[in-house]
Amino acid sequence: MLYLLIIFFPTAMAAGLFLLRAQNMPSISGGMLAVIVQIALVLQLPVDAPVRLLGLTLTIDPLGRLVMLTILGVALFSYVVTFFIAHGENFVPVSLLIIGITNATVLLMQEPFVASLLMVSSGLLAILAIVDLPIGSTVLVERSPLITALHYLVLVLLSGFAMYMAYVLLTIYWPTEQNGQGSPAHLIMALLIVGFGMRLAIFPFQSWLIEVTEYSAPMVSVLIITALNSTGLLFLIATFQFFPVIVSENAHGMRMLLYLGAATMILASLFGLASPHLRRTPSYLIVANSGLMLFGVASASSTGLAGAIFEMFNQMIAVLIIFVSIALLERPDGRPVVTIRRDLLWRWPLAGSGFIGGLLLLLGMPPFSSFTSKLLIYNAAARISPTFVVLLGVGSLLMLAAIARLLYERLLGAAEELPTEEMPILLATQEIERFSDRRLLSEPVGLSVVLFILLGVCCVIGLYPQILLTMIDDVIRGLTFVRTAS
Amino acid sequence: MAEFFNTQWPLIGISLSAGLILLAQQWRTTLIGLFFNYLFVAAFLAQPQFIKPDLTLLGMAISTTVLVKLIAGFSAVLILAVTALTFSREYDADALDEFSLAELRRAARRAQRKQLVAPLRFADFVVPIWALILAAIASFILPRLYPIGSEEVDFAWYWLTLTGIFTIVTANDLLKLGLGLLVCVSSIDLLYTAIASTVQVFPLAMLGLTTIVLSLSVSYLSGLMYGRLKTLELNELYKR
Secondary structure, three states: OHHHHHHHHHHHHHHHHHHOOOOHHHHHHHHHHHHHHHHHHHHHOOOOOOEEEOOEEEOOOHHHHHHHHHHHHHHHHHHHHHOOOOOEOOHHHHHHHHHHHHHHHHHOOOOHHHHHHHHHHHHHHHHHHHOOOEOOOOOOOOHHHHHHHHHHHHHHHHHHHHHHHHHHHHHOOOOOOEOOEOOOHHHHHHHHHHHHHHHHOOOOOOHHHHHHHHHOOHHHHHHHHHHHHHHHHHHHHHHHHHOHHHHHOOHHHHHHHHHHHHHHHHHHHHHHHHOOOOOHHHHHHHHHHHHHHHHHHHOOOHHHHHHHHHHHHHHHHHHHHHHHHHHHHOOOOOOOOOOOOOOHHHHOHHHHHHHHHHHHHHHOOOOOHHHHHHHHHHHHHHHHOHHHHHHHHHHHHHHHHHHHHHHHHHHOOOOOOOOOOOOOOOOOOOHHHOOOOOOOOOOOHHHHHHHHHHHHHHHHHHHOOHHHHHHHHHHHHOOHHHHHHO | OHHHHHHHHHHHHHHHHHHHHHHOOOHHHHHHHHHHHHHHHHHHHOOOOOOOOOEEEOOEEEOHHHHHHHHHHHHHHHHHHHHHHHOOOOOOHHHOOHHHHHHHHHHHHHHHHHHHHOOOOOHHHHHHHHHHHHHHHHHHHHHHHOOOOOHHHHHHHHHHHHHHHHHHHHOOEHHHHHHHHHHHHHHHHHHHHHHOOOOOHHHHHHHHHHHHHHHHHHHHHHHHHHHHHOOOEHHHHOOO
């Protein structure tokens, strides 16, 4: 019953809130209430106690529960943010539907066929959020969000197709050179690389993430990256766990995954360095970080995996902080839309500081918690080969350079002088010729305080990482493929 | 030869209908292709070596699984057909500002002009024909390199996958792109049902649901795009 409630309660609430979507306050409050109830339900779930339902096995381990709680926490915070920042008309119902499907995916990790199709469904729902317009909008849907939604649709489907095909092949798997036929292990690995590569935005499939972050509302990006991508990483670990033969029969494939992770980190950081843009650069850095996490998982070692899982939580919080800060930094300040703003830190000091904090958290700067997770992945890399340490080191340096350039170009520029005195209206001056007034809104202090509390929590976890690492280590100890590989 | 046609008619039907989806440019033809594709896939899977019938309907012995697949497939065709017939998500003219209204009028004029000056040209078929030839060659070679099920099953799913992917690649409008995606989903559905030792109900139900949700997503995006550009052609979407 509890499992069914966790899956269907958000769906029922989404249906109800869809009717209230045009009314901002009740819609967001309802969404927050639904998420709080959902958190209470997840806390009631018995850990490692499988249940059979309609021929399916539903179960949850401590890691899955923590992922679900983090996603719900992120969703709750996103709803709080939507009180202050413009958002799509259908954001709350669509996000609740996505949460329901994500929960189902986490609960059904033991059923790879169903989980892969659920991931496709959640991706298809995300399309509705990408093309969503704000309540009472007087403009048409832009071409860019339409193109983004279209690309995302195709990639989500092809990713699900590749994953599903890999699982079909796994059901009929035969060992090497049985019956005179080569094992399909390499084909399965290739399909998994394509499927999860598209889902996690690994190079060369990263373009969708850049488009989504650039053209959709910031909270939609947060939802897609935290809920969908994190579930994807968890699903990849579950796949290796349930089918350890993929790891044991694919030494070359796993090696290729390691190189792919390192290459993603370096190339994405380079792209980020090349284009200092308020939205594009952080999204390239997120892609780079995904490459690092993939490297941790592909190392199939306990330290690498612990680092990857730890980093997944750090990334979720970093993404939330970065995109909330972006939403606050992008608020109108009286300058024309086309103006390139270079003094954002001086104009919006709280949001600017939050943005810098989020980027440093993503980078793994001490004392943030991501420093520990990155250190663990570096440790795993050192055990495999010093080459990988060099590659990851280059990636991290490029990430740092990309952040430094972005801050220099967009945040730390000389503050523009505010107009000192209003000019008198001259004779024959038309309304269109007058400069618009500088309307500098005050920063939402409460929201900024929450951002800094999140950064503070990451600092505390960074100083005392054992809080999380003990739980992660317990989970990893039970993973078969780590033992097989080592 | 006659025996081949008598036994393999569902496979021939799958090949022709998927080929039609890849080649045809008009939505009426491609949707008819999709309709027959679902019909022939169901007929292919209804063969006793794959699924045994467990239901009698109108005097015909049929499997519930095949029936569910047919219903899901026809629902997808119906959703897309209704979309193609009505298309628009019309904007409320009173709610739009003057720039948006002007842009809508411009898009409508451009779409009308395009319809008047765009006759059917042979050049439009060159790439799809070559893609079809390539898909045919690959569908004969791949089952020998990577055999998964029986010869017929391998040919069918490779053919559907390749024609689906080539349809996505060569699609010039959003509806056709959606059809390519649906053909890809149909291919994994066929493969899973044909080779799984025990066909589980839930994955099949999820596949059916994915088919319907996918067609709804394509339909929603088509509505948005038509409302904005008054056409479903992808090159109009990419124009700056």
